[in-house]
Amino acid sequence: MDATQVQGSWMDAALAVDGLVKRYGRLLAVNGVSLNVKPGEIVGYLGPNGAGKTTTIRCILGLLRPSSGSIRLLGSALPAGLPQALARIGHLPGEFGLWPHLTGHGCLDYLSQVQHRPSSRRAELCDRFELSEADLGRQVRFYSRGMRQKIAIVQAFQHDPELVIMDEPTEGLDPVMKERFLELLESYRSAGGSTLMSSHILSEVEQAADRVVVLRAGTVVKEVSRHELADRVRHCAVTFEPSDQPLPDTLPGAFNVSRIGDRLRFDHKGDMLPLLSALARLPVVDFVSEPGSLLDVFFEIYGEESR
Amino acid sequence: MNPAVLLHALRQSGRVAIVLCAGTFAFFYLVFSASSAFLREASVEIPFFQDPPRAMRALFGGSVDFVHPEGWLVAAMSHPITLALFTAAALLAAGGIAAEVERGTIDFVLTRPIRRSSYLLAVAAASLILLTATELAGFLTTLLARQTVSVVDQLSVSGVLRVFVGSWTIFAAISTVAVLISANVSLRSRAIALSVGFVVLSFLINVAVLMLDDLYGLRRLSLFHYFEPADLIKSSSAMSQLIGPAAVAIVALVAAVVTFSRRDIVR
Numbered sequence: 342m343d344a345t346q347v348q349g350s351w352m353d354a355a356l357a358v359d360g361l362v363k364r365y366g367r368l369l370a371v372n373g374v375s376l377n378v379k380p381g382e383i384v385g386y387l388g389p390n391g392a393g394k395t396t397t398i399r400c401i402l403g404l405l406r407p408s409s410g411s412i413r414l415l416g417s418a419l420p421a422g423l424p425q426a427l428a429r430i431g432h433l434p435g436e437f438g439l440w441p442h443l444t445g446h447g448c449l450d451y452l453s454q455v456q457h458r459p460s461s462r463r464a465e466l467c468d469r470f471e472l473s474e475a476d477l478g479r480q481v482r483f484y485s486r487g488m489r490q491k492i493a494i495v496q497a498f499q500h501d502p503e504l505v506i507m508d509e510p511t512e513g514l515d516p517v518m519k520e521r522f523l524e525l526l527e528s529y530r531s532a533g534g535s536t537l538m539s540s541h542i543l544s545e546v547e548q549a550a551d552r553v554v555v556l557r558a559g560t561v562v563k564e565v566s567r568h569e570l571a572d573r574v575r576h577c578a579v580t581f582e583p584s585d586q587p588l589p590d591t592l593p594g595a596f597n598v599s600r601i602g603d604r605l606r607f608d609h610k611g612d613m614l615p616l617l618s619a620l621a622r623l624p625v626v627d628f629v630s631e632p633g634s635l636l637d638v639f640f641e642i643y644g645e646e647s648r
Numbered sequence: 649m650n651p652a653v654l655l656h657a658l659r660q661s662g663r664v665a666i667v668l669c670a671g672t673f674a675f676f677y678l679v680f681s682a683s684s685a686f687l688r689e690a691s692v693e694i695p696f697f698q699d700p701p702r703a704m705r706a707l708f709g710g711s712v713d714f715v716h717p718e719g720w721l722v723a724a725m726s727h728p729i730t731l732a733l734f735t736a737a738a739l740l741a742a743g744g745i746a747a748e749v750e751r752g753t754i755d756f757v758l759t760r761p762i763r764r765s766s767y768l769l770a771v772a773a774a775s776l777i778l779l780t781a782t783e784l785a786g787f788l789t790t791l792l793a794r795q796t797v798s799v800v801d802q803l804s805v806s807g808v809l810r811v812f813v814g815s816w817t818i819f820a821a822i823s824t825v826a827v828l829i830s831a832n833v834s835l836r837s838r839a840i841a842l843s844v845g846f847v848v849l850s851f852l853i854n855v856a857v858l859m860l861d862d863l864y865g866l867r868r869l870s871l872f873h874y875f876e877p878a879d880l881i882k883s884s885s886a887m888s889q890l891i892g893p894a895a896v897a898i899v900a901l902v903a904a905v906v907t908f909s910r911r912d913i914v915r
Contacts (some may be wrong), residue, residue: 402759404913430760436915438751444661454652455760496756 344520353381354413356401356503357533363396363559374408378504378535383526386539387549388440393559395435396509396540401537402432415504425508429459431497435508435539437489445472448481449499458500461558466495471522474494486513494522504535511545523549546608562568565609579605593619649769650762657774663777666794668737669785673867675729675787680793680800683720687799706858711878712809717800721790721808722877724813731784735744735847737782738819741775742826745908746839754913764909772901775823780816796835805879814890818875821893822847824900831908873894 354377365373378384387395395510399405403423412419414426438447438593453460467477471493481489490513497505511519526536526549540546546553555563577595581588581603588605591598593615595607609616609630620628658665700712709726715718724730745768748754758764790808793800826843833839854872857863867873874893879886 364694404755404758406912424761424763427759430759432756433761434752434755434759436723436752437755438753440751440753451652451656452756452760453764455650455757457761505831 348572353380354378354508355382355415356537357413358397358401361397361400362402362408363393363405364408370559371400371407374556374559374561376537376554376564378537380503380535381530381533382551383530383536383538383549385546386537386556387541387543387546387553388539388556389541390463394556395508396559397556398435398506398512401506402427402430429503431505432502433497433500433505433507433510434491435512435622437493439481439484439489439492442480444480445477445484445488448492449477449538452496453499456500460499462501463495463499466498466525469525469564470494470518487515487518489515490520494525498529500609502534504537507538509540510538511540511542519545549647556595564634574608574610575632577607577609577628577630578618578622579620579629580624580627581605582626584624586613586624589619589623592616649773650766651770652752653757653767653770653885654774656889657696657741657744657771658777659874660744661774661778664740665737665781665804668733668740668778668782670841672730672733672782672785673789674729675733676724677793677797679720679724679727680717680797681791682800683717684797686714686720687717703859706855709854709872709878710858710876713878717802718807718881720800720804721811721881725877731847731851734782734815734819735822735844737779738775739826739843740821740825741771743836743843744771745827745829745904746833747830747836749834749913750836752915756790758913761915762815765817765905768827768905768908769901771830772824772827772904776820776829779819779823783812783816783819786815804881806884810880810884810887811877814875814877814880817890817893817897818871821871821897821900822850826860828900828907830913831904846890852885 356376356378358377359375361371361374361454364370372396374393376397386394386397395396396405399420400407401414406420414422415429417423417426419426439450443451449463453463467473467532472491472495476488481492484492485532486606489545490511494510497507497510511522514522523545526538529536530551536549538549540544550617551567553563554564555565556560579592583603588600588603589593590600592605594609596609596614596615598607600606603626611628613630699827700714705712707726708723711719711722713722726903745754748757757767758814787808789810790803791805794803794805794808822843825846826839829842829846833842850870850906851872853863853866854870857867857870871893874889876886876889879889
């Protein structure tokens with residue numbers, strides 16, 4: 342990639358962070374993080390507690406002042422262009438509170454007023470997350486954790502932003518609402534919206550993200566694309582017909598092979614065709630192949646001691 | 649200044665502000681009712697009332713006069729209940745910034761297209777509006793007492809107005825100092841404790857200076873030194889004393905805008 346291309350991608354990205362550093366006194370919270378989110382892309386931002394995910398997000402949104410590095414939000418360089426960019430952004434903080442004496446409607450109205458954009462999607466979002474008029478008319482101090490999270494999701498999307506930045510967005514949601522949230526993300530992406538989402542729930546990131554950026558001790562240690570996620574280790578098991586013929590000790594592309602009776606377990610990565618061709622010549626009763634989860638990628642980076 | 653934030657801050661403090669205004673009305677009317685009864689019935693020949701002890705004068709801001717209605721207004725303005733009511737009004741909205749940081753609600757607001765200075769000025773304006781409402785309650789009660797309570801009608805409207813303007817200026821300075829404190833801490837309780845501590849310290853310095861001649865050099869350190877209602881009720885020239893607290897208010901507000909715009913929002 343030449344310099345022009347680099348500059349082009351930097352300029353075109355919905356979000357571009359380059360060499361972000363954030364220090365709190367002697368503590369280095371974020372150390373040279375570079376990441377970008379392209380228009381219409383969902384990027385998952387992964388890392389264990391204290392890795393610097395929330396600090397990165399707070400720097401991007403202007404809540405923290407970066408020690409160094411540059412940030413570009415929807416074409417505006419920060420900090421000068423922050424107010425213009427924030428008008429077109431949705432944000433869902435990780436740990437948040439709501440105004441206890443306001444109703445759900447009151448919270449959403451207030452945030453809509455300071456957004457300076459009409460809440461064109463509010464009704465549809467409330468409907469999607471089953472927030473009834475009765476719910477929205479109650480003071481939020483009576484809300485459960487899940488209800489507050491729904492309000493936070495609605496406020497992030499209600500003004501139809503071009504980029505949404507979320508920190509642990511499904512915290513407190515029940516499985517049905519988590520599914521609705523993932524559907525919302527999918528439809529938002531289809532409509533051209535861009536998303537940066539930090540989460541520790543790997544299965545959700547895996548399901549939603551086009552690309553995953555993994556952070557460790559304030560540094561980006563891995564980026565995995567959707568293609569790479571698809572083309573990763575698969576956990577396979579083959580059951581053979583009971584036979585006097587000797588069974589093969591290995592198969593094309595297999596590793597971590599183990600045998601229990603007529604059953605062969607192994608991991609496989611890459612092109613499946615040679616493996617399937619080899620299996621076709623053998624007395625196979627059953628063949629199961631499951632993709633390794635993002636969890637495997639995560640532990641590959643962080644080591645087994647993280648388990 | 650963001651009007652949505654201003655309205656929100658006023659709404660958040662509205663009920664407490666109504667209670668403070670009602671309390672101010674009740675207290676001032678009670679004081680003037682008592683003054684009327686006292687001035688009609690009590691003997692003013694008793695030396696204690698003509699020349700109260702220095703410690704008592706110090707507690708009432710330097711002047712005690714129970715034989716004229718003006719003296720009762722001065723006593724009411726310096727009474728701990730009035731100080732508590734006006735301090736509460738001054739701090740009510742000012743502490744809101746730290747409260748929002750502590751609660752995490754500020755994350756929603758400051759990630760919208762609103763400048764931090766605009767947010768802070770709206771909170772400061774709300775704080776001054778609530779203070780004005782409470783001072784206005786005291787002023788209007790005094791005017792009402794002037795019409796309905798005998799003897800109190802001797803008070804001049806312009807003198808009363810100067811006293812309340814003076815009080816407003818002092819507490820406006822306290823309010824902006826509270827905004828400065830609130831803009832730089834992340835815990836509501838700490839913001840309130842520091843702001844109340846500032847008011848109490850300022851009050852105690854003034855009392856100490858009025859009681860002990862050796863401490864007279866410290867008088868300018870107290871905001872209450874610049875508020876002498878007995879002088880304000882007599883002449884408009886005493887208004888020049890208010891330049892000091894007005895300057896404190898402006899400096900505190902500028903410092904609040906600068907520091908809040910630069911700080912990291914962390915809990």
